[in-house]
Amino acid sequence: MQRSENYFCLKAMRMLLLILPFTFLLSSCWDFTYNRSSPPLEPPKMVWGYKPVFTVDSSILKISATSPQAVQNPGKIYVKGNLIFQNDLGSGIHVIDNTVPSAAANIGFIKILGNSEISIKGNTLYANSFTDLVVVDIADWQNVKELKRIKGAFNQGAQAGGYPVYNYIPVPERGVYYECAGYNLTHVLTGWVKDSVLNNNCFYP
Amino acid sequence: MHSIKKISIAGVFLLWFAIGCTKDGNNAADSSGAGTGGSLARFTIAANHLYLADYNEVHVYDLANAADPTKKTTVNVGFGVETIYPYKDKLFIGSRDGMYIFSIANPSFPVKLGEARHVRSCDPVVANDTIAYVTLQGGSACGPAQDGLYVYNIKDITKPVQTSLFPISTPFGLGLKDSVVFVCRGSSGLSLVNVKDPYSPKLMYTIADGNFKDVIPYDDLLICYVSTGLLVYDISNLDQVKKVGEVNY
Numbered sequence: 001m002q003r004s005e006n007y008f009c010l011k012a013m014r015m016l017l018l019i020l021p022f023t024f025l026l027s028s029c030w031d032f033t034y035n036r037s038s039p040p041l042e043p044p045k046m047v048w049g050y051k052p053v054f055t056v057d058s059s060i061l062k063i064s065a066t067s068p069q070a071v072q073n074p075g076k077i078y079v080k081g082n083l084i085f086q087n088d089l090g091s092g093i094h095v096i097d098n099t100v101p102s103a104a105a106n107i108g109f110i111k112i113l114g115n116s117e118i119s120i121k122g123n124t125l126y127a128n129s130f131t132d133l134v135v136v137d138i139a140d141w142q143n144v145k146e147l148k149r150i151k152g153a154f155n156q157g158a159q160a161g162g163y164p165v166y167n168y169i170p171v172p173e174r175g176v177y178y179e180c181a182g183y184n185l186t187h188v189l190t191g192w193v194k195d196s197v198l199n200n201n202c203f204y205p
Numbered sequence: 206m207h208s209i210k211k212i213s214i215a216g217v218f219l220l221w222f223a224i225g226c227t228k229d230g231n232n233a234a235d236s237s238g239a240g241t242g243g244s245l246a247r248f249t250i251a252a253n254h255l256y257l258a259d260y261n262e263v264h265v266y267d268l269a270n271a272a273d274p275t276k277k278t279t280v281n282v283g284f285g286v287e288t289i290y291p292y293k294d295k296l297f298i299g300s301r302d303g304m305y306i307f308s309i310a311n312p313s314f315p316v317k318l319g320e321a322r323h324v325r326s327c328d329p330v331v332a333n334d335t336i337a338y339v340t341l342q343g344g345s346a347c348g349p350a351q352d353g354l355y356v357y358n359i360k361d362i363t364k365p366v367q368t369s370l371f372p373i374s375t376p377f378g379l380g381l382k383d384s385v386v387f388v389c390r391g392s393s394g395l396s397l398v399n400v401k402d403p404y405s406p407k408l409m410y411t412i413a414d415g416n417f418k419d420v421i422p423y424d425d426l427l428i429c430y431v432s433t434g435l436l437v438y439d440i441s442n443l444d445q446v447k448k449v450g451e452v453n454y
Contacts, residue, residue: 080240104450
């Protein structure tokens with residue numbers, strides 16, 4: 001009898017040893033975290049940030065040449081002959097005379113709302129105004145003429161969220177929250193105004 | 206008869222000189238009278254066509270009638286297209302997941318020739334006949350790639366082979382002149398890298414005149430996009446480039 005008690009004990013231990021590894025497999029099915037106390041979710045707070053300003057007046061999209069403008073948000077560059085063109089993010093293109101590089105001078109500005117890209121062939125400028133492709137006659141760049149506007153020529157980025165329409169006119173400050181909801185294609189973004197926004201909105205790093 | 210011959214010969218010479226003097230046509234396929242953009246451009250003109258880089262597509266417009274571009278096609282490219290650089294009959298497209306090379310032998314309908322995939326990053330491209338240079342920048346907005354100048358052998362255009370990785374921190378746009386690559390490094394300045402041996406790029410020196418974003422080598426001038434606006438350098442002597450212009454807005 002002594003022997004058989006030992007025998008059962010051994011058998012039970014063997015069974016346990018056999019089952020044990022499988023209990024670890026089962027453990028992956030159990031949620032051990034359900035009763036772990038997690039930090040309480042902070043409700044979104046109002047903080048200083050920026051709200052977009054829209055207009056329904058599409059005449060603001062009119063392309064025109066103006067006197068030299070102060071640089072705000074310098075952007076991409078383009079060279080053609082003795083002229084250098086430099087984008088100013090969201091507002092247009094600076095025209096720089098580089099005939100004498102030591103005296104390179106800002107000589108004018110082409111106002112294109114929502115601009116970031118430049119390319120030129122002959123006397124024709126191909127640029128963007130937000131997601132539209134605009135064709136501009138710059139033969140006399142002090143008196144430029146819009147020839148064509150192709151709506152939404154490259155709006156895939158905006159739709160995919162990769163290059164939101166918002167980015168075409170930068171938020172004036174870095175490290176701030178801005179309101180990113182409520183964009184409407186019939187409205188034109190003209191700029192940003194400082195206001196209180198929720199801190200679960202878009203963030204401009 | 207003789208005088209007519211002489212005049213015509215003189216005419217040919219004059220024409221040759223005139224062509225040799227024009228500033229256009231230094232790198233891109235811009236015999237069409239197009240200008241030159243930087244390496245960060247998303248718009249480019251080549252072979253009388255306009256190419257617009259969208260999120261993961263490139264839209265193609267024929268400029269036969271300059272005032273009225275005609276949409277030809279839209280080509281699918283990789284994820285997160287950022288830059289487009291024309292060289293001869295090719296387009297080099299930098300996207301977040303790789304460099305793509307398209308033939309524009311038929312400009313209305315680009316055809317993919319090759320690609321070099323890499324880990325996610327931001328990556329403008331410049332190239333010549335045999336080598337493509339890509340700067341990759343890691344970081345939060347871009348991806349986990351190691352910062353550096355990546356050099357690809359593109360002798361076999363269908364299979365770009367990475368020949369070297371030259372570690373260089375925070376690279377942005379870049380430009381190529383002879384065997385020197387200009388690498389913009391933001392607030393760290395502008396670095397000149399000798400790539401005579403594409404297997405072993407060497408840092409020449411770094412200029413710390415500003416916060417450099419992109420450059421356009423234009424004959425003997427280097428036009429630089431910096432955070433404050435524009436700087437112009439004389440690069441006729443690559444061992445000692447010198448600042449010649451600065452635009453004060």
